[in-house]
Amino acid sequence: MSSKPFDWLFEDGNPMDWRTVAITMLAVALPPVIAVLIYGRMGAVAFIAALPAYLAAKDAGVLNSSVVTLVMGMAGLLALGDPDMALIVAPCLGIITGICGKSGMARPCLRALITWTVFTSPILPADEKPMLFAIFILAMIWSLLVAAWFDQTRTSGDEDRESDEYALIFGSLFAFGLAASVFVGGRFFGEHGFWFPLTFVVLCIPPHGRLFKRTVKRTVGTILGTAVAIGFAWISEDTWLLITLGAVSLALSFRTLPWNYTVFTACLTVSVLEVLALVSDISTLAFERLYTMAAAAVMTFALGALGVLGLWLLKPDALKVLQQDDDAATDADQQDDDAATDGEQQDDDDGDTADQPS
Numbered sequence: 001m002s003s004k005p006f007d008w009l010f011e012d013g014n015p016m017d018w019r020t021v022a023i024t025m026l027a028v029a030l031p032p033v034i035a036v037l038i039y040g041r042m043g044a045v046a047f048i049a050a051l052p053a054y055l056a057a058k059d060a061g062v063l064n065s066s067v068v069t070l071v072m073g074m075a076g077l078l079a080l081g082d083p084d085m086a087l088i089v090a091p092c093l094g095i096i097t098g099i100c101g102k103s104g105m106a107r108p109c110l111r112a113l114i115t116w117t118v119f120t121s122p123i124l125p126a127d128e129k130p131m132l133f134a135i136f137i138l139a140m141i142w143s144l145l146v147a148a149w150f151d152q153t154r155t156s157g158d159e160d161r162e163s164d165e166y167a168l169i170f171g172s173l174f175a176f177g178l179a180a181s182v183f184v185g186g187r188f189f190g191e192h193g194f195w196f197p198l199t200f201v202v203l204c205i206p207p208h209g210r211l212f213k214r215t216v217k218r219t220v221g222t223i224l225g226t227a228v229a230i231g232f233a234w235i236s237e238d239t240w241l242l243i244t245l246g247a248v249s250l251a252l253s254f255r256t257l258p259w260n261y262t263v264f265t266a267c268l269t270v271s272v273l274e275v276l277a278l279v280s281d282i283s284t285l286a287f288e289r290l291y292t293m294a295a296a297a298v299m300t301f302a303l304g305a306l307g308v309l310g311l312w313l314l315k316p317d318a319l320k321v322l323q324q325d326d327d328a329a330t331d332a333d334q335q336d337d338d339a340a341t342d343g344e345q346q347d348d349d350d351g352d353t354a355d356q357p358s
Contacts, residue, residue: 081126098171
């Protein structure tokens with residue numbers, strides 16, 4: 001049995017290899033760099049398109065990713081600059097995500113919803129929608145071409161299809177939570193209130209059997225990442241330092257995602273804060289990030305508890321499956337640890353045997 005006190009921080013996979021990290025950066029980071037150099041702040045929409053398109057392609061392939069990303073992009077333009085419309089669009093997207101879960105497509109939808117939340121804030125210019133959508137489409141096409149060229153499609157494993165009862169409960173609670181987070185984020189968390197719904201969406205990405213553990217990990221990672229970002233800001237606020245630190249942190253976040261969700265969250269938090277620090281005060285950004293994370297975590301815990309109650313009442317078997325998935329993952333981790341320990345012991349035994357005189 002493993003005695004490491006921090007085993008719960010680690011995931012099932014190994015760190016992403018550097019070749020895949022480079023491909024991911026080519027697909028996700030290059031479009032916004034070029035777009036920002038040409039169009040200024042408006043070019044940030046390229047990142048909003050490239051990231052979900054590439055991740056969704058890794059989940060469900062290029063064609064499915066293009067449909068999901070385009071729908072979320074058009075929904076974003078509907079919400080941009082119109083808080084009331086955002087509140088109408090949010091629950092609709094939540095219901096669509098629940099329905100897609102019946103076909104094993106909830107994860108790609110949630111990938112796209114991560115960046116859709118940025119459209120609910122005033123960061124992007126609402127009077128430049130045609131140009132925004134043109135940049136959005138070009139960035140999406142580029143990221144999908146990179147995914148196809150380097151054979152990075154359907155690499156994240158198949159997602160389980162949800163039962164009717166599970167899809168109903170998840171879709172309903174997710175629609176309510178997304179609408180509530182958009183409302184609260186826009187009304188009470190300032191210009192960067194999109195972090196509230198963004199965090200909520202990230203926490204809802206399958207597998208749901210580890211929802212509560214992942215929420216704790218993301219909270220710890222956010223606190224660590226915020227502290228690192230503030231520390232570098234105290235040293236220097238030079239533009240090139242911010243850009244370099246943001247790029248390095250983004251690459252490290254992709255590298256650590258399959259291995260350590262806490263470190264991934266910390267690196268991603270540093271990356272986002274450093275990039276946004278180019279247009280906002282980083283101290284304000286950091287504190288906004290912390291209390292939106294805390295609020296989203298509390299709401300996610302509450303809705304997760306309601307979901308557990310709903311499954312227990314309507315379909316207990318589905319709840320058992322979630323618990324079994326979590327237990328199976330834990331058992332797999334334990335087996336990996338035991339295998340590694342056995343391997344080390346065997347090596348020691350071989351070494352001792354080799355040292356004995358013949």
